[in-house]
Amino acid sequence: MALFLLSSPVCHAHGVHSKNTLDKIAETKTITLGYQDDAFPFSYIEGQRPTGYSIDICNKLVDAIKVKLKLKDLKVRWIKSSTASQFVLIKNHATDIMCIPGFYSELRHQKAEFSFPFFFSSTRFITRKNNHTDTIDDLAGHSVLVKSGTIYVEQIHTINRTNDLNLNIELDNNNKGAFQELQSGELPALISSTAILKGMIAMSPTPDEFEISDQTLSPPIPAGLLLPLDDSEFKNFLDNTLKTLITGKDFQKLYQRWFQSPIPPNAINLNIPMSAELKKLTTSTTLYAY
Known part of the structure; x- marks a missing residue:
């Protein structure tokens, strides 16, 4: 799997935007992912590569897309984003998935789709x-x-x-x-x-x-990956893949790696137990409804 790190959005060929996301990925044999360099432990740079909890989740989605589309090789382009630019990148189809925690609100949902959640935080x-x-x-x-x-x-x-x-x-x-x-x-x-x-x-x-602060300014808010609006096929596939991941036997290890274990290279352990909301999803038989 090839990997490219870009600091600015990629301009796709004319006409590609009219295709749904999975068709575009199949045609170009490339998936474009957004990352942040300042959202530890979700998305940051280590060894000149995006890394973190949401990056690991995105990488598992890429593997699932590769299998679904029967692609021997799937190139991954990483585009550096910020919380201020992430919705623009998704709207303009400069990225296929934003691999950072997108905390949900109704206002934000008007700008982008949200995947099945993988974290909750106040x-x-x-x-x-x-x-x-x-x-x-x-x-x-x-x-x-x-x-x-x-x-x-x-x-x-x-x-x-x-x-x-x-x-x-x-x-x-x-x-x-x-x-x-x-x-x-x-x-x-x-x-x-x-x-x-x-x-x-x-x-x-x-x-x-x-x-x-001991005081919380909000209840626990779900965080998903930002996806393009109006592409139900792509969202449904990713949601089902995420649900399979989160209800699977290896998800606890993935969570513990980033929130309950020393994170290299500085051995930082955040000691954040899994929230009750996320625990509930690990045993749920239905998809999450925002």
Whole structure:
């Protein structure tokens, strides 16, 4: 299986977009996947290759597509994306699958399809311990940082408006840059999913200086892979493949590798048990309905 890493979208030949995704892949013998370099442990770069939990899941989907289409060789093109550009890449068919955790909302579902979920996470915020910030109300009148293009922008604007907190909501387009602003003391809080925040702290040279809020800003939200809209054949195939994976005997090992074991090369163990929502899916006999 050949692999290409690209930093910009691929322009397909005229007329290819009119085909459904599986036909396009069969014709070009190529699948184009989106990744992020700042979404540890889901999607990041290690050894000049995309790696992570959602990358592993995408690779298993690629294997299933290769079998379905009876392709001896299937080239994989990886396109670097961001949370801000992911919906554009999917809409323009520059990527076939976004291999990053796409946390669901009705508004986001208008822009892209969501696959069968493979993770659930609540939204929280991270602060420096010396800030003594326990709840979102403690941040009233202050600035908070959110990564652009994420579901957390939508959530914090709703919380701010509903609770009249007078928050100044600032956006950053990179998790690493956002954490640096928090680390330097430029901004008091950073909002994201619990898993992403735990990853940021674990990779910090001074993890003991930070804490994640006990308060959750959302219930557990399902995360799937972003897919093209209006391609039910592709979605149904991937959903059934993901369901088979998640209800299979090896899924527990895959989950433990990324969330309950030391992750090379720095032996980071996030110690995140499988959520009740995901556990339920591992024994479900039906497809998940958003």
